[in-house]
Amino acid sequence: MADVAAKAGVSRALVSIVFRDQPGAGQETRDRVLRVADEIGYRPDNAARLLARGRSRALGVMFTVRQTFHADLIEGIYAEAERHGYDVLLSATAQGRGEVKAVEALLSHRCEAMILLCSDSAPEGLETLGQRTVAVSVGRRMSGSPVDFVHSAEGKGVRQAMDYLVELGHRDIVHVDGGRGPGSAERRRAYRAAMRRHGLESEIRVIPGNHTEESGIDAGRLLMAERDAGRPLPTAVLAANDRCAMGLLMAFGRAGVEVPGEVSVVGYDDSHLSHLMPVGLTTVRQDAVLMAEHAVRFAVQRLDDKGLEPQEAVIEPKLVVRDTTRAPRGM
Incomplete structure (x- = not known):
């Protein structure tokens, strides 16, 4: 920021105002600051700024490689998280990389909440995670765990x-x-x-x-x-x-x-x-979109109020008839 300020001929405080999109700088000054920043390759480190305030505003999502339905869920999670002002970080389970490693990677990146897609964890594992951080389990319900649940009927x-x-x-x-x-x-x-x-x-x-x-x-x-x-x-x-x-x-x-x-x-x-x-x-x-919306909302609500009782959303399924079914031969 000091380099941008020096080259643009303005104060460091004014550069900060421009990048925070706050009032206090004219349009000509804003354009000059942004042009100089682009020329020298400067990008504001929003993650560092948020962490300085004690927040990352990042939701961690654990998913499984090759599960196509997880891709549909993740697409919905991104959209809903953006509406709430959160970023999304992904960590996958795969052969040789279990849930513990996937979750720990997200926690090490200071994600504020975990969204677990179809977790295979034992009940005690979910309970422990729910005590460490805000967690939402999608696709799997376990009674008695201090986490929120989203699943279909x-x-x-x-x-x-x-x-x-x-x-x-x-x-x-x-x-x-x-x-x-x-x-x-x-x-x-x-x-x-x-x-x-x-x-x-x-x-x-x-x-x-x-x-x-x-x-x-x-x-x-x-x-x-x-x-x-x-x-x-x-x-x-x-x-x-x-x-x-x-x-x-x-x-x-x-x-x-x-x-x-x-x-x-x-x-x-x-x-x-x-x-x-x-x-x-x-x-x-x-309904992947609806499940994703509930998961993000539950996470955000619990971040705002840690005293909330565990919540559960049960999504109505619907049979979709296409080309792989018909009456048996002779009927």
């Missing part, structure tokens, strides 16, 4: 999908589950409950999986091997999420199985990739 979304499949005439409906992933237990329970409610208890079948394309491919190969051994294919599959559903579509396509002619496939999330494929995926939409 998982059971309701699965019921919508299952009711739709049964109305089409499907009876042999398999669920490829999400293992220990966020929301998976709720979706698994809702699938079983829906099958029982429709009188299909004897047809219940859950294939272990996870929230990746690989798990869908593995499940598809298993069903193909069973078909080759004489067991008929199910007429419909409810996948753990969109990525798993995409893996199923890949496996079925390679084996020459027509979707939805022979097997209907339903995903979960309505990530942006679900409608960019050659065949649009029928899926259950989680």
